[in-house]
Amino acid sequence: MRMQAKAAIAAALIAAPGLASADPDDDTLIVNGEIEMTTKTSAPEHMSDTYIDTIMSGWHFRSDETQALQMDDFDNSGMIFVDTGRAQWEQVEGSEGNSCASCHEDPADSMKGVRATYPKWDPEAEEVQTVAMQINDCRTENMGAEPYGYTSTEMANMEALIAVQSRGMPVDVKIDGPAREMWEKGKDLYYTRTGQLELSCANCHEDNYGNMIRADHLSQGQINGFPTYRLKNAKLNTVHARFKGCVRDTRAETYKPGSDAFVALELYVASRGNGLSVEGPSVRN
Amino acid sequence: MKLSTTILAAAVIAAGTAKAEPVAPGEVQFGDYGGIAESLTGKAGDPENGAKVMKTKSIGNCISCHKVTALSDAPFHGEVGPSLDGVADRWEEAQVRGIVTNAKMTFPGTIMPAYYKTEGFTRPGKAFTGKAAEEPLPPLLTAQQIEDVVAFLMTLSEE
Numbered sequence: 001m002r003m004q005a006k007a008a009i010a011a012a013l014i015a016a017p018g019l020a021s022a023d024p025d026d027d028t029l030i031v032n033g034e035i036e037m038t039t040k041t042s043a044p045e046h047m048s049d050t051y052i053d054t055i056m057s058g059w060h061f062r063s064d065e066t067q068a069l070q071m072d073d074f075d076n077s078g079m080i081f082v083d084t085g086r087a088q089w090e091q092v093e094g095s096e097g098n099s100c101a102s103c104h105e106d107p108a109d110s111m112k113g114v115r116a117t118y119p120k121w122d123p124e125a126e127e128v129q130t131v132a133m134q135i136n137d138c139r140t141e142n143m144g145a146e147p148y149g150y151t152s153t154e155m156a157n158m159e160a161l162i163a164v165q166s167r168g169m170p171v172d173v174k175i176d177g178p179a180r181e182m183w184e185k186g187k188d189l190y191y192t193r194t195g196q197l198e199l200s201c202a203n204c205h206e207d208n209y210g211n212m213i214r215a216d217h218l219s220q221g222q223i224n225g226f227p228t229y230r231l232k233n234a235k236l237n238t239v240h241a242r243f244k245g246c247v248r249d250t251r252a253e254t255y256k257p258g259s260d261a262f263v264a265l266e267l268y269v270a271s272r273g274n275g276l277s278v279e280g281p282s283v284r285n
Numbered sequence: 286m287k288l289s290t291t292i293l294a295a296a297v298i299a300a301g302t303a304k305a306e307p308v309a310p311g312e313v314q315f316g317d318y319g320g321i322a323e324s325l326t327g328k329a330g331d332p333e334n335g336a337k338v339m340k341t342k343s344i345g346n347c348i349s350c351h352k353v354t355a356l357s358d359a360p361f362h363g364e365v366g367p368s369l370d371g372v373a374d375r376w377e378e379a380q381v382r383g384i385v386t387n388a389k390m391t392f393p394g395t396i397m398p399a400y401y402k403t404e405g406f407t408r409p410g411k412a413f414t415g416k417a418a419e420e421p422l423p424p425l426l427t428a429q430q431i432e433d434v435v436a437f438l439m440t441l442s443e444e
Contacts, residue, residue: 192407193407194406194407194408195406195407195408195409195410196398196406196409196410196422196425197398198398198399198406198407199396199398203396207396208365208396211363211364212363212364212365213349213350213363213365214342214348214349214361214362215360215361218365244415247408247415248410248413248414249413250410251409251410251412251413252406252407252410252415253408253409253410253415253416253417253418254410
């Protein structure tokens with residue numbers, strides 16, 4: 001008993017120095033032995049004015065144990081919520097007697113590639129839409145049902161079901177044309193130093209990725225892995241909930257999930273991941 | 286003669302009260318390079334409390350960005366800022382006070398937060414609640430906590 005405790009402490013001590021200077025690792029992410037993910041690639045052209053020439057998935061900055069959980073769907077707790085999302089997909093709700101399946105049938109066909117291109121300009125609505133906005137549009141307009149809460153469990157489940165159909169496909173968000181204005185707005189927000197700590201997204205995720213901040217290994221803050229299953233809160237987390245947490249941590253007044261500001265920021269951050277594979281639902285700590 | 290003693294006594298009393306009242310965040314006088322010559326409180330700092338401020342997450346939380354060997358009893362030192370070992374050999378006390386009070390006066394644009402600043406923020410929030418807050422905000426550290434941290438940092442000499 002005593003011996004074991006000592007051995008455990010010794011192991012922890014040996015592990016610690018490695019952690020403290022951990023650069024992103026060079027592991028390869030292959031899910032279920034078949035989906036090979038692009039987790040590092042050249043930064044998109046629009047990032048040529050930044051320090052970053054290689055964009056990297058948040059997966060590289062997690063421990064080997066956490067990384068392993070994403071390599072097999074049986075170990076990936078996020079996949080449980082994909083199943084729940086599938087049940088929601090079949091569920092008839094609202095005044096029109098429809099389920100998602102009534103119109104979109106099998107998500108493996110109808111939703112393939114969708115996650116990779118969002119947020120995107122919707123010419124009819126004349127606005128940039130996130131997947132979450134599109135889901136709620138279908139619920140209210142096509143089903144006569146109540147919208148999901150923007151960062152609710154139901155929304156996260158449905159987003160996971162939709163994301164998983166694009167796993168392994170490259171993120172390919174359009175930033176030109178009518179989406180440009182929102183993209184510029186998102187870029188401004190990314191570099192705005194908020195709150196009493198006066199920190200911007202870029203201060204942590206561009207200037208300091210690879211560095212430890214207290215117990216956290218800073219990544220590039222990419223969103224190709226969303227929704228993410230976090231070990232910390234043992235649930236699926238949406239993009240806007242994550243943004244909110246990061247803004248709050250600067251001792252700032254956060255923006256509302258689903259607000260124009262966060263939609264713009266999502267478009268901009270998504271575009272910094274152009275070329276990485278869609279990983280959702282991923283596993284993070 | 287008598288009169289001047291009274292005046293002198295009054296001056297001493299005035300100086301005494303002035304010293305007892307810490308310099309307000311808006312009144313701090315920075316030198317050309319961001320240093321602060323005078324103590325913010327007129328009282329000596331307590332290095333032991335300074336160490337506590339630096340390693341406690343809910344107070345200074347300095348080790349989230351800095352490695353400090355003398356504080357290695359607390360876990361998880363970050364690496365966003367430089368190691369503070371030997372900091373007293375690199376900087377004068379006045380400069381250290383300036384850095385802890387508002388590092389942006391010494392290192393323009395630095396990521397290091399300003400610990401004794403109460404207004405001029407973008408979307409100021411109420412601590413870590415995410416809710417809006419009215420300026421002026423309470424400073425991140427009190428004047429005495431800053432003096433305590435400065436006193437601790439001045440013990441970090443390797444020479």
